[in-house]
Amino acid sequence: MSLNVLVVDDSSVMRAMIIKTIRMSGLDLGDVYQAANGKEGLEAARDNWVDLVIADINMPVMNGEEMIDEMKADPETAGIPTIVISTEGSETRIERLQQKGITFIHKPFTPEIIKDSIRSLTGIGDGNGP
Numbered sequence: 541m542s543l544n545v546l547v548v549d550d551s552s553v554m555r556a557m558i559i560k561t562i563r564m565s566g567l568d569l570g571d572v573y574q575a576a577n578g579k580e581g582l583e584a585a586r587d588n589w590v591d592l593v594i595a596d597i598n599m600p601v602m603n604g605e606e607m608i609d610e611m612k613a614d615p616e617t618a619g620i621p622t623i624v625i626s627t628e629g630s631e632t633r634i635e636r637l638q639q640k641g642i643t644f645i646h647k648p649f650t651p652e653i654i655k656d657s658i659r660s661l662t663g664i665g666d667g668n669g670p
């Protein structure tokens with residue numbers, strides 16, 4: 541089963557790096573959507589069938605945590621597995637995100653960490669299917 545992924549990061553270089561990492565990890569990537577801030581990410585999550593969201597925290601217009609809160613408040617997007625990839629150093633904020641069911645990955649990341657997180661969140665790529 542292929543995985544439709546939405547990557548939300550204000551850095552286009554980081555978005556490209558994340559997408560390349562997922563491709564290299566051997567996961568079956570379906571449609572890939574990109575957004576440069578939380579507001580665009582929210583719109584993309586509402587307008588498309590998205591299986592997984594990978595989001596940054598620090599972004600202009602709407603940050604990643606605000607976007608996640610909006611997603612959780614909307615039944616249509618509340619259940620989408622979400623990974624946050626960030627340089628965020630605040631343990632308080634990281635714990636708050638984890639309590640909301642978010643998987644947190646520190647930048648810089650390795651392909652293995654991304655792949656393992658996606659597998660455990662979605663069950664896709666472990667050979668057993670979802």
Ligand SMILES: [Mg+2]
Binds near residue numbers: 551599
């Ligand atoms: Mg950023």
